[in-house]
Amino acid sequence: MGIEEHLPGDVLLTTVEKVAGWARSRSVWPATVGLACCGIEMMHTAGPRHDLARFGMEKFGATPREADLLIVSGRLSQKMAPVLRQIYDQMPAPKWVIAMGVCSSSGGMFNNYAIVQGVDHVVPVDVYVPGCPPRPEMLIDGIFKLRKLKVAKLPIGGHREEVETENERLALAKPATIEQKGLLR
Numbered sequence: 001m002g003i004e005e006h007l008p009g010d011v012l013l014t015t016v017e018k019v020a021g022w023a024r025s026r027s028v029w030p031a032t033v034g035l036a037c038c039g040i041e042m043m044h045t046a047g048p049r050h051d052l053a054r055f056g057m058e059k060f061g062a063t064p065r066e067a068d069l070l071i072v073s074g075r076l077s078q079k080m081a082p083v084l085r086q087i088y089d090q091m092p093a094p095k096w097v098i099a100m101g102v103c104s105s106s107g108g109m110f111n112n113y114a115i116v117q118g119v120d121h122v123v124p125v126d127v128y129v130p131g132c133p134p135r136p137e138m139l140i141d142g143i144f145k146l147r148k149l150k151v152a153k154l155p156i157g158g159h160r161e162e163v164e165t166e167n168e169r170l171a172l173a174k175p176a177t178i179e180q181k182g183l184l185r
Contacts, residue, residue, distance in 0.1 A: 016156070017155060017156050018152075020156050021151070021152040021153060021154060021156075022152060024094075024151055024152070024154070025147040025151040025152040026055075026056040026147075027056045028056065028057055028068060028069045028096075028143070028146075028147065028151060029057065029059045029060075029066060029067050029068055029069065030057060030067055030069040030070070030071050031060070031063075031064050031066075031067030031069065031070050031071070031087065031091065032060055032071050032073070033070065033072045033073065033074075033084060033087065034073050034074060035072070035073060035074030035075055035076060035077075035080065035103075035104070036073070036074030036075050036101075036103060037074065037101075037133050038073035038100050038101035038103065038104070038133040038134065039073045039074055040133070041073070041100075041101075041134060041135065041139065042071060042073045042100060042136075042139060044136050045136040045139050045140060046060060049136075050136045050137070050140060052140070052143075055140075055143070057143070063090075064087045064088070064090040064091045065090055065091070065092065067091055067095075068091065068092065068095050068096065069095070069096050069097075069098065069143075069146070070087065070088055070091065070095065070096070070097045070098070070123070071097075071098045071100055071139075072084065072097065072098070072099050072100065072104045072119045072123075073100035073101055073104060073133075074100075074103055075103035075104065075107070075108060075110050075115050075116075076103075076104060076115065076116040076119055077114055077115055077116070078113070078114055078115070078116060081116050081121075084119070084122055084123060085122050085123060088122075088123045093161070093164055094151075094154055096126045096127075096146055096150060096151065097119070097123050097125045097126055097127075098125070098126065098127045098128075098129060098139070098142055098143070098146060099118075099119045099120065099125045099127070099128050099129065100129045100134060100139055100142070101129065101130075101131060101132060101133050101134055102130060102131065102132045103115075103132070104118075104119045105118060105119070105120075105125075105128045105129075105130065106118050120172075123172075124167065124168045124172050126150055127142045127143075127145055127146045127150075128142075129141075129142040
């Protein structure tokens, strides 16, 4: 016994927040940090076979100020970590991060002093894409999971900033364990 029963069949009911989330999730612009062999697979994802443009991601930003998704692919050295953090800080809010590959997720086979053992020690990571190197289909799946579970559900207005700040604080306070990596946090 709701209003839906008294409306004609061609009326669509939704909220402004859901429409804004749908629009935001269909226009994600990535900034890419291709640090090793995973960078080649990331570039392949934008090529004609996989074509990220059909998902609203045709604009790979040359500057972090134009992007809202940071894709980190490959191993992150200690010297490159401050640069990655600066790129992340220059991105406008809302912003998301995908760690692509085992090296960016956990340091991979490079367990030494020169490689950061997980990008989540430097920036908060929303989605981990496992593999060495992960196939372009896996990156597209990670992007879809991010769009569905994080981007589309982000609230609008002043409450959004509180949610973003709290999520970033929690993500940086305790990096994911090795068992959690490869899964969406």
